[in-house]
Amino acid sequence: MVPKLPATVQTRGVIACSGLAVLLGAWLAPSVAPVPAQAQSAAAPVVRIEGSSTVFPIMEAAARAFQKSQGDRPVSIALKETGSSAGMRSFCRGEIPITNASRPINTKELKACAAKGVTFIELPLAFDAISVVVHPSNSWASRISTAELSTLWNRMAQGRIKRWNQVNAAWPDRPINLCGPGADSGTFDYFNKAINGDPANSRTDYTASEDDNVLVRCVEKNPLALGYFGFSYYRAQPGKLKALAITGPRGTWPPTVDNVQKERYVPLSRPLFIYINDKDLVDRSEVRRFITFTVQRGLRFTEQAGAIPLPPDTYRVVESKLYRHLIGTSFGGELPIGLSINEAIRRSFEQIRSKSPR
Numbered sequence: 001m002v003p004k005l006p007a008t009v010q011t012r013g014v015i016a017c018s019g020l021a022v023l024l025g026a027w028l029a030p031s032v033a034p035v036p037a038q039a040q041s042a043a044a045p046v047v048r049i050e051g052s053s054t055v056f057p058i059m060e061a062a063a064r065a066f067q068k069s070q071g072d073r074p075v076s077i078a079l080k081e082t083g084s085s086a087g088m089r090s091f092c093r094g095e096i097p098i099t100n101a102s103r104p105i106n107t108k109e110l111k112a113c114a115a116k117g118v119t120f121i122e123l124p125l126a127f128d129a130i131s132v133v134v135h136p137s138n139s140w141a142s143r144i145s146t147a148e149l150s151t152l153w154n155r156m157a158q159g160r161i162k163r164w165n166q167v168n169a170a171w172p173d174r175p176i177n178l179c180g181p182g183a184d185s186g187t188f189d190y191f192n193k194a195i196n197g198d199p200a201n202s203r204t205d206y207t208a209s210e211d212d213n214v215l216v217r218c219v220e221k222n223p224l225a226l227g228y229f230g231f232s233y234y235r236a237q238p239g240k241l242k243a244l245a246i247t248g249p250r251g252t253w254p255p256t257v258d259n260v261q262k263e264r265y266v267p268l269s270r271p272l273f274i275y276i277n278d279k280d281l282v283d284r285s286e287v288r289r290f291i292t293f294t295v296q297r298g299l300r301f302t303e304q305a306g307a308i309p310l311p312p313d314t315y316r317v318v319e320s321k322l323y324r325h326l327i328g329t330s331f332g333g334e335l336p337i338g339l340s341i342n343e344a345i346r347r348s349f350e351q352i353r354s355k356s357p358r
Contacts, residue, residue, distance in 0.1 A: 044075060044076045045075055045284070045286045046075075046076040046078055047075060047097060047286055047290055048078045048080075048096045048098075049063075049077065049078065049080070049097075049099065049100065050079075050080045050081075050082045050086065050087040050090050050100070051081075051082060051086070051087025051091075051100035051101055052081075052083065052100040052101050052185075052186050052272070053081040053185070053211055054102040054128055054186070054229075054230035054307075055100035055101065055125065055126075055272050055273070056079065056100060057232050057307065058125055058126055058302055059100055059274070059301075060079060061300075061305050062290075062293070062297070062301045063077035063079055065293075065297070065301070066289075066293050073289075075286040075289065081210060081211055082184065082210060083182060083185040083186065083188075084099075084100070084101040084103055084184070084185060084187075085184040085185070085186065086184040087099035087101065088106075088109045088112075089109075089112070091118070091120075091275060092109055092113040093116055093118075094116050094117075094277065097276065097281070098274060098276050098280075100272075100273070101186055101273045101274070101275060102128060102186035102230070102270065102273075103186035103189050103190050103270065103273075103335055104122070104273065104330075104333075104334070104335065104336075105120075105275065105329050105331070105333065106189075106333050106334075106335065107332075107334075108333075109333075110329070118278075118279075119277075119327050119328070120276060120327065120328070121275070121276045121278060121281065121322060121327060122273055122275055122328070122329045122330065123273060123274050123276070123321060123322060124272065124310065124314075125272050125294075125298055125302065125310075125318075126272045126298070126302040126305075126307040126308055126309055126310060127260050127261070127269060127272065127309070127310065128230050128231050128232075128269065128270050128272050128307065128308060129255035129259070129265050129269050129308060130187060130191055130228055130229070130230065130255075130269075131228065131229065131230070131233075131234040131243045131268075132144060132149065132227075132228045132243065132246065133219050133227055133228070133234055133242060133243050133244065134219065134226050134241075134244060135219060135222060135224070135225055135241075135242065136239060136240065136242045138223065138224075140164070140170070140171045141164075141171060141226075142244065142245065143244055143246070143247055143252050144168075144244045144246065144247070145246075145248075146194075146195055146246065146247065148167050149195045149246075150195050150196050151166075151167055152167050152178075153178075153180075153191075153195060153202055153203060154196040155201050155202060155203055155204075157203045158205050159205060161176075161203075162176065163175055163176055164224075174224055175224055176225075177207070177222050177226070178206035178225070178227065179206060179207045179208075179215045179219050179225055179227030180206050180208060180215065180228055181209070181212075181215070181228070181229065182208040182209055182210045183200075183202075183208075184210050185210050187212075187228070187229060187230060189335060190270050190335065190337075191228055193335050194267040194268060194337045194338075195267075199335060212229040213233065215233070216229070216234075216237060216241065219241055220240050220241065230307075231255050231260075231307065231308060232306040232307045234255065236306055243255050248265075248266050248267055248268075249338075250263075250264050250266045253265050255268070257308050260308050261308065261311070266338050267337050272307070274294075278325075292322070295319050296319060298310070298318065299312055331347075
């Protein structure tokens with residue numbers, strides 16, 4: 001289950017963790033109750049994290065546990081869902097020390113980081129299965145092929161493919177209501193690259209949001225809806241959503257932990273990342289403490305968030321990458337489809353091994 005925040009600290013994908021947190025006023029909706037002055041600490045440093053809503057539940061679990069562990073060294077973690085692309089824009093401008101991403105950094109973002117002198121460490125944290133879901137009352141669809149998904153979601157479908165039977169002739173002649181990530185979402189990029197051949201090849205006439213909770217509600221409330229978003233958000237709604245099995249190059253498989261870890265759920269499985277600004281990691285002890293704490297317990301936080309964990313031994317490799325201070329990306333600005341996490345880790349070390357750690 002994805003943990004839910006108390007009403008006093010959750011709004012529009014923003015959290016400020018623990019009673020010692022400094023709540024950043026510009027990030028909070030007017031309806032959020034203020035934190036009493038005695039619960040704040042003017043001396044507490046703030047670590048800002050933005051980006052992917054898919055990675056958000058993992059980092060939320062990490063932030064909560066970290067706050068509880070700090071004792072007399074309080075650190076405020078300000079965590080915000082903005083989508084991978086929006087998070088990367090802030091990150092490459094040097095505005096935030098950490099960004100969450102449901103895809104690797106792309107070529108445009110690499111250039112933006114380089115222009116601002118931002119160097120970084122790229123760490124995989126978990127796997128995800130992009131889940132294609134319908135309302136549980138949907139009695140006609142139990143599986144969908146990648147070709148049918150492309151028929152439904154590519155840009156040429158806009159204004160044309162509006163009914164279920166246009167996707168599959170065996171389905172009813174009824175309107176189809178679509179819910180999906182906005183263009184700032186890494187899930188949007190990955191899904192469209194995997195299904196339509198290009199990260200930007202998507203129709204736009206659908207209910208869009210970078211907040212996966214909005215998409216969950218969009219499908220939950222409409223018996224004729226179909227949407228796609230991160231696995232942990234589907235998994236957190238037992239009985240309220242129905243996931244379709246995907247017919248792809250390795251057969252027909254539903255999104256499950258086992259199917260992803262065994263590399264059957266192709267092409268909609270993918271690694272999830274955090275990116276850490278190297279200068280902040282070196283200069284700010286609170287960033288080092290939080291990242292070290294998170295990586296050392298990555299398996300636990302991934303499981304708490306309802307995401308798909310990496311193999312346990314892989315987390316030790318990720319720790320090693322952090323401790324050896326290996327700078328840069330292992331993907332060269334590409335968006336690889338169907339790459340297993342073991343392949344991604346091996347590629348990371350093969351490409352960066354020659355660089356000397358600090």
